Amino acid sequence: MLSASLILLASPSWAQEGNLATIEIIDIEHRSPxxxxxxxxPLLHERGYMGQIDNKLIIATTAANLDILQQRIETLDVPPRRLIVSVDFDYREPGTAAVTDSIDENTETAVTPDPAPERVQAVEGxxxxxxxxxxxxxxxEVPETDPDAEPGDVGxxxxxxxxxxxxxxxxxxxxxxxLENIDGFSGQHTLQIPLGQWFVMNPDAEGQPILALQVDVLP
Known part of the structure; x- marks a missing residue:
C-alpha cells in the first residue's frame, strides 16, 4: 500500500477533537478500489470525505480516523487467495445416513448412491x-417441433x-x-457465510433436494 499525505490546517470542529485535518492518497494494489x-x-469520520480516481482512494479526515482506515485497508488490500469451493445439490446433514451401493433384495435392482459434492479450487473473484x-x-423436455431448439436440446x-x-x-x-432451474429458488442471491462450514441455501424446501455450499481458504 503506497500513500502520500498532506497535513492541512485543522477546521474548528476537528480542532476541538485535537486532530489535524489530513488528506491521504492511497494506492489500492490488489483489490477493487x-x-x-x-x-x-461506515468507518469514515462523519465530516470526512472519500473519493476515488482509478486505483487510488483520496481520503480527507482526522488523523485518528485515518489511522483506523489505513489499518482496515491493510487487511482488505491483499493478493487474491486460493479457495476450495464445494457445492452439494442434494445435501445431507453430517451424521445422516446416505444411500450406498447395494442391491434391493425385493426387486434385485441396483440402488444408485447420491452423487458426491462437487469440489473445485479457485481464486477469489x-x-x-x-x-x-x-x-x-x-x-x-424440448419438443422436437420447437423451432428455437438448439442442437442437443431435443429430449x-x-x-x-x-x-x-x-x-x-x-x-x-x-x-x-x-441459481437456475431450481423450483421456487432460482435467481440472484448474496450471502455472507463462515469459512469451512456448510451453508444450506434452501432450508425450508419441501419435497425438493437441499442445496448447500461451502468455501474455505487453502493454506
Whole structure:
C-alpha cells in the first residue's frame, strides 16, 4: 500500500477533537478500489470525505480516523487467495445416513448412491459454474417441433445450475450466487457465510433436494 499525505490546517470542529485535518492518497494494489471504498465508508469520520480516481482512494479526515482506515485497508488490500469451493445439490446433514451401493433384495435392482459434492479450487473473484448430476424431478423436455431448439436440446432434461463468485472478508466468504432451474429458488442471491462450514441455501424446501455450499481458504 503506497500513500502520500498532506497535513492541512485543522477546521474548528476537528480542532476541538485535537486532530489535524489530513488528506491521504492511497494506492489500492490488489483489490477493487470501489469495493474497498464501500467497506471503509461506515468507518469514515462523519465530516470526512472519500473519493476515488482509478486505483487510488483520496481520503480527507482526522488523523485518528485515518489511522483506523489505513489499518482496515491493510487487511482488505491483499493478493487474491486460493479457495476450495464445494457445492452439494442434494445435501445431507453430517451424521445422516446416505444411500450406498447395494442391491434391493425385493426387486434385485441396483440402488444408485447420491452423487458426491462437487469440489473445485479457485481464486477469489473467479466465476465458477456447478451443474447437478441429476435433472430436476419435473424436468421439461424440448419438443422436437420447437423451432428455437438448439442442437442437443431435443429430449434433454433441465439440470439445476449454480454460478458464483466468492471473496474473503476477515473470516467470512462474501458470495454472489445465480441459481437456475431450481423450483421456487432460482435467481440472484448474496450471502455472507463462515469459512469451512456448510451453508444450506434452501432450508425450508419441501419435497425438493437441499442445496448447500461451502468455501474455505487453502493454506
Amino acid at each position: 470501489s469495493e474497498i471504498r464501500n467497506q471503509l465508508t 473467479e466465476v465458477l459454474t456447478f451443474r447437478s448430476a441429476s435433472p430436476v424431478d419435473d424436468a421439461v 434433454s432434461n433441465i439440470q439445476p445450475q449454480l454460478l458464483m463468485t466468492a471473496e474473503i472478508v476477515e473470516q467470512q466468504a462474501h458470495i454472489s450466487v445465480a
